[in-house]
Amino acid sequence: MPVTAKTFPTEKIRNIALVGHGGAGKTSLAEALLFSAGVIPRLGKVEDGTTVTDFDPEEARRRISVSLAMAPFEHAGHKVNVIDTPGYADFLSDVAAALRAADLAVFVVSAVEGVEVQTEVAWRMCDELGLPRCVFVNKLDRERASFSRTLDQLKEKFGQGVAPLELPIGEEGAFHGVVDLLDDHAVFYTDGTPTEGEIPPEMEVEEHSVHDALIEGIVVGDDALMERYLADEAIPYDELAHALADGVATGTVFPVLCGSATRLIGVDRLAAFVCEEGPAPRTANGTANGAGGGTNGTAPVAFVFKTIVDPYVGHVNLFKVLQGTVKTDATLVNGRTMHEEKLHQLSVLRGKEQEPAVEVPTGDIAAVAKLAGTTTGDVLGARGADLAVEPFEPPAPVLAVAIRARSKGDEDKLANALHRLLDEDPALQLERNAETHQTLLWGQGETHLGISLERLARKLGVEVDTEDVKVPYRETITSPAEAEGKYKKQTGGHGQYGVAFLRVEPLERGSGFEFVDQIVGGAIPRQFIPAVEKGVQETMEHGGVFGFPVVDVRVTCFDGKYHSVDSSEMSFKMAGSIGFKDAMAKATPILLEPVSEVVVTAPEASQGDIMGDLNSKRGRIQGSASVGNGEVEVVAFVPTSEVMRYAIDLRSLTGGRGRFRLTHSHYDPVPAHLVDKVRTAVAPT
Numbered sequence: 001m002p003v004t005a006k007t008f009p010t011e012k013i014r015n016i017a018l019v020g021h022g023g024a025g026k027t028s029l030a031e032a033l034l035f036s037a038g039v040i041p042r043l044g045k046v047e048d049g050t051t052v053t054d055f056d057p058e059e060a061r062r063r064i065s066v067s068l069a070m071a072p073f074e075h076a077g078h079k080v081n082v083i084d085t086p087g088y089a090d091f092l093s094d095v096a097a098a099l100r101a102a103d104l105a106v107f108v109v110s111a112v113e114g115v116e117v118q119t120e121v122a123w124r125m126c127d128e129l130g131l132p133r134c135v136f137v138n139k140l141d142r143e144r145a146s147f148s149r150t151l152d153q154l155k156e157k158f159g160q161g162v163a164p165l166e167l168p169i170g171e172e173g174a175f176h177g178v179v180d181l182l183d184d185h186a187v188f189y190t191d192g193t194p195t196e197g198e199i200p201p202e203m204e205v206e207e208h209s210v211h212d213a214l215i216e217g218i219v220v221g222d223d224a225l226m227e228r229y230l231a232d233e234a235i236p237y238d239e240l241a242h243a244l245a246d247g248v249a250t251g252t253v254f255p256v257l258c259g260s261a262t263r264l265i266g267v268d269r270l271a272a273f274v275c276e277e278g279p280a281p282r283t284a285n286g287t288a289n290g291a292g293g294g295t296n297g298t299a300p301v302a303f304v305f306k307t308i309v310d311p312y313v314g315h316v317n318l319f320k321v322l323q324g325t326v327k328t329d330a331t332l333v334n335g336r337t338m339h340e341e342k343l344h345q346l347s348v349l350r351g352k353e354q355e356p357a358v359e360v361p362t363g364d365i366a367a368v369a370k371l372a373g374t375t376t377g378d379v380l381g382a383r384g385a386d387l388a389v390e391p392f393e394p395p396a397p398v399l400a401v402a403i404r405a406r407s408k409g410d411e412d413k414l415a416n417a418l419h420r421l422l423d424e425d426p427a428l429q430l431e432r433n434a435e436t437h438q439t440l441l442w443g444q445g446e447t448h449l450g451i452s453l454e455r456l457a458r459k460l461g462v463e464v465d466t467e468d469v470k471v472p473y474r475e476t477i478t479s480p481a482e483a484e485g486k487y488k489k490q491t492g493g494h495g496q497y498g499v500a501f502l503r504v505e506p507l508e509r510g511s512g513f514e515f516v517d518q519i520v521g522g523a524i525p526r527q528f529i530p531a532v533e534k535g536v537q538e539t540m541e542h543g544g545v546f547g548f549p550v551v552d553v554r555v556t557c558f559d560g561k562y563h564s565v566d567s568s569e570m571s572f573k574m575a576g577s578i579g580f581k582d583a584m585a586k587a588t589p590i591l592l593e594p595v596s597e598v599v600v601t602a603p604e605a606s607q608g609d610i611m612g613d614l615n616s617k618r619g620r621i622q623g624s625a626s627v628g629n630g631e632v633e634v635v636a637f638v639p640t641s642e643v644m645r646y647a648i649d650l651r652s653l654t655g656g657r658g659r660f661r662l663t664h665s666h667y668d669p670v671p672a673h674l675v676d677k678v679r680t681a682v683a684p685t
Contacts, residue, residue: 005348005357005366008079011280013363015081015320017102019095019126021116022064022087024108025138027051029261029270030071030084036192036267037073039350043262052351053084057458058451066451067425068094068306070318070349070365078275081365087118089656090448093394093427094306095122097376099129100392101305101320101365104248104278106270107135111145111258115153117656123158124629132248132279136270137258140168141175147258154256163217164210164256165273166266169200178258178266179203181211182244183237192264218243221252245277281320281363299385300324300332302360305392307376309424311459316369318349319380322389326366327359332380335389337373341380345369375423394426396661397442398647401449402470404439406463417460421452428452435472435549445647471641472594473678474667475544476552477587480505485535485579487571498571499561500524500532502579504587507552509667513540516556524560524572531569532557535576544581545589546679551667555580591675592667594640600650602658604632609653617642618671637665 018026031051034040044050049060053069064086071082083098085091099105105126109119126133137150147168154162169177169186177188179199184207186199199207219225219235222243229235247253257273259266306318319326326332328346333339347354349367360366374380377392405411418441422428429442443449457463482503489496507514515533524532533555540550560575598619600610604626611621611634619638627633643662650658670678 003355005355006074006079007357007359007361008364010361010363012078013081013281013361014078014274014278015083015101015103015281015363015365016106016274016278017083017085017095017098017104018106018108019085019098019119019122020087020108021110021113021118023113024087024110024116024119025261026087026108027054027065027084029108029136029138029267030069030082032261032264032267033080033082033271034071034073034350036264036271037075039073043264052353055352058454062447062451064088066091066447068098069351070367072348072350072365073271075271076275079364080271080274083365088447089118089121089651090443090445091427092118092121092444093425096125096394097305097392099125099131100303101318102131103281103363104274105131105133106274107133108138109135109150109154110142111137111140111147111150112142114150115157120157120657130251132251133254134248134273134278135162135254135256136266137256138261140171140258141173141260141263141265143172145172145175151256154254158254160217161252162254162256163214164258165214166256166258166269167203167207167210168258169203175260175263175265178269179207180269181207181214182240184211187269189263189265192267194268215240217253218247221247221250241277245279248277249279298324299382300326300330301379301381301385302326302332303389304374304376304378304380307374307423309420309459310369311461313369315371315375315420315423316349316367317371317374317376317378318365318367320365321360321362323362324382324385325359325361326380328357330382333383334374335379335381337378339373341371341374343368343371343380376426392426395444397427397429397444398660398662399445399449399645400431400440400442400469401453402438402467403441403453403464404467406465410462410464413460413462414464417456417462420460421456424455425452433470433472435474436470438467438470440469445651469644471644473546473548473670474592475546475548475550475584475589476509476592477504477506477550477584477589479588481583481586483579483582483586485575485577485582487574487578489571490566495563495566496568496571496574497561497563497566498524498528498568498575500557500572500575500579501559502532502536502576502583503556503558504580504583505554505556506587507554509552511552513537513551514554516554518556518558519560524557524562525567528562528567528569528572529557531572532560532576535573536580538573539577539580544584546591546675548591550584551592553584555583591670591678593670593678595637595665595668596640596643596662597665598636598638598643598646598660598662600634600636600658600660601627601631602634602650602654604630606654606658607632607634610634610650610658611636613649613653614638639668640664 030053035043069084085095085098167179179186186197188195219229301322302319304317304319308316330343346357347367379389405414431440485500487498536555544550614636619636622635624634
């Protein structure tokens with residue numbers, strides 16, 4: 001029988017998210033923490049896809065994390081729920097989800113590359129959430145690694161709250177230990193095994209200097225401790241550790257530890273720090289009322305922060321208990337749908353492995369399978385519990401690809417498969433464009449979309465083909481014109497006969513379509529006039545002179561002819577279509593293109609490059625302004641055709657530090673010199 005997961009009291013639970021730039025070593029650190037805790041018998045490697053948290057085939061093949069994964073372990077009587085997160089911009093949604101479930105963000109920073117862009121992005125996200133943070137400087141055993149350079153970058157980027165708790169012993173290949181600055185001793189590592197010892201003599205001066213700065217940074221938030229420190233009183237280690245924990249919890253101190261995940265240096269000390277100085281789960285952290293809040297402060301409330309679609313068991317929801325205790329077979333209410341859900345098969349996930357759980361206390365994280373209507377961002381609670389939770393807002397999508405089913409069999413399954421894919425990844429969005437008749441899948445970038453389509457095929461069994469996204473061009477006219485629409489057909493017996501005289505006139509942009517009936521004296525019988533209008537509308541929808549839908553036109557039917565036997569609705573519908581085509585060709589038609597409002601936020605240093613690039617895309621800059629934190633916001637109107645792949649362009653221009661939002665604004669005429677180029681495009685059918 002499988003072993004049932006142990007239950008820990010809330011004060012003995014720690015929830016940490018490993019965040020940072022891709023390649024910094026987050027997955028390797030998660031693996032090292034599991035190995036050091038005795039959970040796994042050997043260290044897996046990212047390079048060969050054998051780690052616990054990178055278990056998806058897409059991750060093994062690409063050698064990167066593409067979704068968050070759980071890696072819980074026990075240390076010194078505590079349960080530590082590690083959430084390993086992706087480090088690439090395309091998968092920022094999973095980072096946001098992990099931060100909603102974590103009580104401490106552990107920033108993994110490479111001592112070789114230093115502070116990179118996704119580290120800055122994740123730090124900003126933690127700032128917005130008010131989430132406690134610490135830093136683990138990794139890869140100190142690598143060539144060109146520098147702790148001092150990395151520490152300087154951390155302080156420059158994130159302020160003086162950054163405080164080193166350790167110093168490395170040795171450099172690059174000679175790195176073999178750390179100095180504990182809080183209680184003045186050294187720890188040496190041999191094949192990952194720690195041994196305590198004296199601080200190397202050559203490091204004593206540096207250690208004393210950094211030690212004093214650390215103590216001052218810790219006690220500054222406590223007036224009583226500060227007075228004792230200024231009086232040259234030696235502050236006991238226990239009091240310093242307590243003050244440090246308070247500083248971490250309040251976000252005034254960001255401790256820096258160091259080591260090497262692959263050589264197991266400093267990994268045990270990170271685990272000890274998380275348990276001793278890391279914050280316990282917050283039961284009233286702004287996402288729900290804690291004990292004593294609402295109408296029933298002890299009733300169970302759980303927040304679903306991740307949904308996984310499994311081809312065999314269906315939906316698996318990862319949740320954090322915000323208050324009370326969630327027990328197996330409990331019936332809870334979904335706060336969004338107000339439907340009851342019975343929680344069978346509670347489990348603790350470690351990578352793809354599941355360990356059955358009987359109950360999950362406040363602050364702990366677990367998984368439940370086969371819930372009918374629950375997905376990411378939902379809250380489950382007992383009736384009478386306070387379900388007020390801050391909505392989960394995934395990043396807005398920035399890049400689209402048009403998809404279509406590869407075969408008739410896939411076409412029948414596509415809608416359901418896409419629905420399940422979006423349940424798993426709320427950063428995806430689906431759009432059916434009525435003008436271009438394309439199904440668009442929106443995501444965070446090329447890699448995100450590519451992996452999503454791979455999962456669609458592997459997990460859900462649906463193959464799709466992709467094509468470029470079409471621009472929904474339109475047509476209109478710029479002058480009035482008249483034409484006769486005549487439809488006459490004799491095929492034996494009753495024929496077809498209808499004549500409609502039409503006048504077309506331009507309307508203001510955005511007015512749409514207006515039909516005016518000026519028939520007098522019965523030139524066209526009243527029952528046939530709607531057929532004329534229908535013929536005009538269908539022709540406008542199918543395309544004008546350039547092959548695109550026609551808009552902003554008034555059509556007046558002012559005269560006509562009919563035959564008492566041969567006239568019919570069909571004949572006048574055809575007459576309306578023919579007359580409109582002829583009139584439009586005489587009315588100086590023009591091509592219209594959609595224009596988007598683009599709002600770019602990026603470092604001030606990139607402002608000139610961004611504005612120059614937008615100008616080169618035929619953009620019209622509307623203004624720019626500083627928004628703080630060294631960033632500027634640029635607003636411009638840009639033809640939509642020029643920004644279809646702007647996510648890629650902006651990432652290149654700003655080194656990944658820029659972000660933008662794009663909304664449709666209006667339609668403008670296509671410049672004359674570009675009309676022929678657009679006409680060669682395939683118009684909607």
